[in-house]
Amino acid sequence: MTSSRTRRRGARSPGLAAAGAGLLLVPLAAGCGSGGSGGSGDVRIGVPAPLSGDSASAGQDILAAAKVAADEVNKAGGVKGKKIRIVQADDQCSAQQGAQAAQKLLNSGVVAVAGGYCSGAAVPAIPIYGRRNVPFVMDASTNPSLTDTGKGKVFRTCGRDDNQGLVAAKFMTGPLGAKRIALLHDNTTYAKGLADAAAASVKQAGGQVVYEDALQPGQSDYSPVLTKIASTKPDVLYFTGYYAEAGLLMKQLGLKFTLMGGDATTDSTVLKTAGSAAEGYIATTAPLAKDLPAASAFVSAYKAKNGADPGPFSVYEYDAVKVLAKVIGQTGTKGADIIKGLHGVKDFPGITGPITFDAKGDRTDPLYITVHVQNGAFTAYKKLDKSGAWVDAKSS
Known part of the structure; x- marks a missing residue:
């Protein structure tokens, strides 16, 4: 349909x-x-x-x-x-x-x-x-x-989503200390692709994917989906869909696990939808304009x-x-x-x-970081440095 x-x-x-x-x-x-x-x-x-x-x-x-x-x-x-x-x-x-x-x-x-x-x-x-x-x-x-x-x-x-999925997995199993990870997408090309990439990287990082499934976009109540996910006892839920659903998930979460999202959830509209429930939300994304000197x-x-x-x-x-x-x-x-x-x-x-473009046409230096919501705005949070350590994303 x-x-x-x-x-x-x-x-x-x-x-x-x-x-x-x-x-x-x-x-x-x-x-x-x-x-x-x-x-x-x-x-x-x-x-x-x-x-x-x-x-x-x-x-x-x-x-x-x-x-x-x-x-x-x-x-x-x-x-x-x-x-x-x-x-x-x-x-x-x-x-x-x-x-x-x-x-x-x-x-x-x-x-x-x-x-x-x-x-x-x-x-x-x-x-x-x-x-x-x-x-x-x-x-x-x-x-x-x-x-x-x-x-x-x-x-x-x-x-590319395989780059982003890797960064997400390393952050969830690293700084967040997650062992059990749930993945939620919406069956679109982008969202399912990012979820699958994250799943593969989570397993390589030693984490366990306890849930991977899709929600139905355009709904007003995702509490049944969240309750089902909660039954798998995840440490983190990584949502790879879009900002309209992300805002609702933030408002309806009310459960004892962390919600994190992909780069399609960083549009400012999500902050209007979620209101105060967005505070502390984490997302993987390429650097935002305001964080690029x-x-x-x-x-x-x-x-x-x-x-x-x-x-x-x-x-x-x-x-x-x-x-x-x-x-x-x-x-x-x-x-x-x-x-x-x-x-x-x-x-x-x-x-x-x-x-610089490689033979396929991709950038040779793709960069993904994490941002979090602070005082009602997306703010640069953490990034991987050349040694593989997580550092302040605002640092040069």
């Missing part, structure tokens, strides 16, 4: 195969994205994101960050004298809409794509872009399969333009647009040349840190 909660980062519409079949209904635009820069002489970069539905807060944040990056490039002279134009498409975090958004962007003449909050929406979009040699630089879609099967045309400024100018520009603080994936979208602008300025707008140029990127000075 399809519910409103299919519009999310890892969501599946009624099966990815069905979404693939639906592609036949969308006409191809001749020549779009294969080397042009738009009839108006601009350089068009597509931004697919959930602009409506339950994950719209994250999608609107990603779009806003892309526009900040484009504005900066344009004010500095653009790309070889041409302005970047951001072309948006609402993928609603579903496979079917992800495919349609991809075709819409190609029809709009984009030469590259930067975005993608939902892994489930990215899965069917990737081959659509790939067939036209349009590179896709993802800012938040973290399922490992996306770059593993992307044929070298898919890149990430964010990390190099992002201070971006944070100021974002707030000035949008009247709000940037969200958790904003800086990764900003870097995705910036690295594309840099490469397009060097290679021109032909897709195959942009892809080759991205593979040649080495230590690009991103505000999230130096960016």
Whole structure:
């Protein structure tokens, strides 16, 4: 059954195969994205994101960050004298809409794509872009399969769920001292992938997975699920789903074990949902904008333009647009040349840190930390240093 909660980062519409079949209904635009820069002489970069539905807060944040990056490039002279134009498409975090958004962007003449909050929406979009040699630089879609099967045309400024799952397992079995760990997901591509990665890493770290199952997204009462989990006597429950459910879980927990979450639970909306129950909540995530010294100018520009603080994936979208602008300025707008140029990127000075892509298109230096809620805000907490010790995440 399809519910409103299919519009999310890892969501599946009624099966990815069905979404693939639906592609036949969308006409191809001749020549779009294969080397042009738009009839108006601009350089068009597509931004697919959930602009409506339950994950719209994250999608609107990603779009806003892309526009900040484009504005900066344009004010500095653009790309070889041409302005970047951001072309948006609402993928609603579903496979079917992800495919349609991809075709819409190609029809709009984009030469590259930067975005993608939902892994489930990215899965069917990737081959659509790939067939036209349009590179896709993802800012938040973290399922490992996306770059593993992307044929070298898919890149990430964010990390991968196998990296995040490892960090989560080490933190739960290390600083938290957990032996018995419960894993709760929502059966989406992202959430189940992160739960499975965490399960494998927990076992390698000597912990015991006492529960791994899915909740039904979009419900108002998760106390039956929490009661069932409590019966397995976990030390920690690691929830790998999204912020809407995370907020409710915090409010309804009322049980004697720790609740921890993944990077899709760090949107500020969760704090509004959970209220005071969020205090002390821990999540694994890539560093947030406010905790990155190099992002201070971006944070100021974002707030000035949008009247709000940037969200958790904003800086990764900003870097995705910036690295594309840099490469397009060097290679021109032909897709195959942009892809080759991205593979040649080495230590690009991103505000999230130096960016170098490996052969698959993943960052060579993915970083995950833990954050916790202090005084009603997500705050950097702990990270692993080079020796494998947990240290203050705010330290250099």
